[in-house]
Amino acid sequence: MSEIEKIERYISKRESGKFPLGTPYQMCMSEMQPLAHMNAVDAVCLAFDYGRAKGYRAAKAAERRRGGEADMSRFIDLTGQRFGRLTVVGRGENDQYGRARWNCKCDCGTAKIVAGYQLRGGYIQSCGCLQKERASEASKKHNVFRVYGDIVYVTMSNSDNEMIVDKDVWEWVKNYCWYESHGYATTNMLMDDGTIKHVRLHVYVFSDCPVGKVRDHINGNRLDNRRDNIRFVTTQQNNHNHGKSKMNTSGHAGVSWEADRKKWLARIKIDNKHINLGRFSNLQDAIAAREAAEVKYFGEYRRKK
Numbered sequence: 001m002s003e004i005e006k007i008e009r010y011i012s013k014r015e016s017g018k019f020p021l022g023t024p025y026q027m028c029m030s031e032m033q034p035l036a037h038m039n040a041v042d043a044v045c046l047a048f049d050y051g052r053a054k055g056y057r058a059a060k061a062a063e064r065r066r067g068g069e070a071d072m073s074r075f076i077d078l079t080g081q082r083f084g085r086l087t088v089v090g091r092g093e094n095d096q097y098g099r100a101r102w103n104c105k106c107d108c109g110t111a112k113i114v115a116g117y118q119l120r121g122g123y124i125q126s127c128g129c130l131q132k133e134r135a136s137e138a139s140k141k142h143n144v145f146r147v148y149g150d151i152v153y154v155t156m157s158n159s160d161n162e163m164i165v166d167k168d169v170w171e172w173v174k175n176y177c178w179y180e181s182h183g184y185a186t187t188n189m190l191m192d193d194g195t196i197k198h199v200r201l202h203v204y205v206f207s208d209c210p211v212g213k214v215r216d217h218i219n220g221n222r223l224d225n226r227r228d229n230i231r232f233v234t235t236q237q238n239n240h241n242h243g244k245s246k247m248n249t250s251g252h253a254g255v256s257w258e259a260d261r262k263k264w265l266a267r268i269k270i271d272n273k274h275i276n277l278g279r280f281s282n283l284q285d286a287i288a289a290r291e292a293a294e295v296k297y298f299g300e301y302r303r304k305k
């Protein structure tokens with residue numbers, strides 16, 4: 001057997017692709033560990049070195065994969081135990097890393113094979129029927145909403161706050177139950193693989209956001225999801241649109257009271273640096289200075305009043 005043939009034996013899976021900048025890679029999986037994102041030559045060498053160094057463990061893993069009885073004693077027997085809706089019926093085929101898996105039967109009658117660590121860690125508690133039930137329970141709940149012409153006001157399921165959406169968008173998303181999370185209208189969506197994903201309405205609806213840009217609520221109200229209130233900006237532009245900080249003493253972003261000097265200080269933050277716009281005895285003068293600076297530095301991306 002040639003050297004390369006020996007090496008090849010350690011590679012059980014290959015996948016080729018390209019990095020975002022176009023560099024090709026081959027992802028190889030050795031018998032023992034994934035050798036992600038390296039060129040084919042490196043991966044082959046590594047797989048070889050790794051296999052040679054860990055020859056004993058690789059051989060043992062291969063033995064376990066074949067279902068070798070000798071290794072059974074190394075595992076805690078989970079047969080008969082219950083994990084959520086799953087009852088373990090017996091030992092199953094090991095996974096690709098040689099880890100123990102167990103044949104389980106769900107209360108709903110479906111058979112499922114699950115890795116031991118997933119059972120013991122509580123990561124998997126049913127064949128998938130539990131998530132499906134939870135998701136359909138959640139989607140049975142519907143939001144209270146009012147329609148005014150082309151605009152719909154939708155009360156969040158977990159608060160008294162209302163979001164605003166265009167009527168055609170509401171027709172599209174009203175079968176989901178929307179709740180408020182971090183200020184955004186959010187819903188739980190059941191994915192095809194049975195998992196649940198928390199999805200924000202503006203992300204779901206305005207899916208044409210270009211790479212490198214983020215969706216921005218122009219007037220700063222995260223529940224105002226009307227088309228006219230959403231634009232795509234760079235993160236730098238988005239940072240200019242933040243509200244006043246909690247430390248603010250004037251009620252106006254960038255204007256604060258300096259107790260020792262007994263003056264209003266106006267400032268603006270550009271590229272993470274504060275620019276001092278002056279100190280004023282009169283609050284209105286400080287606000288005016290700040291607004292002039294917003295127009296000068298942020299242009300159309302400044303926070304709309």
Ligand SMILES: [Zn+2]
Pocket residue numbers: 085106107108109110126127128129130
């Ligand atoms: Zn089930």
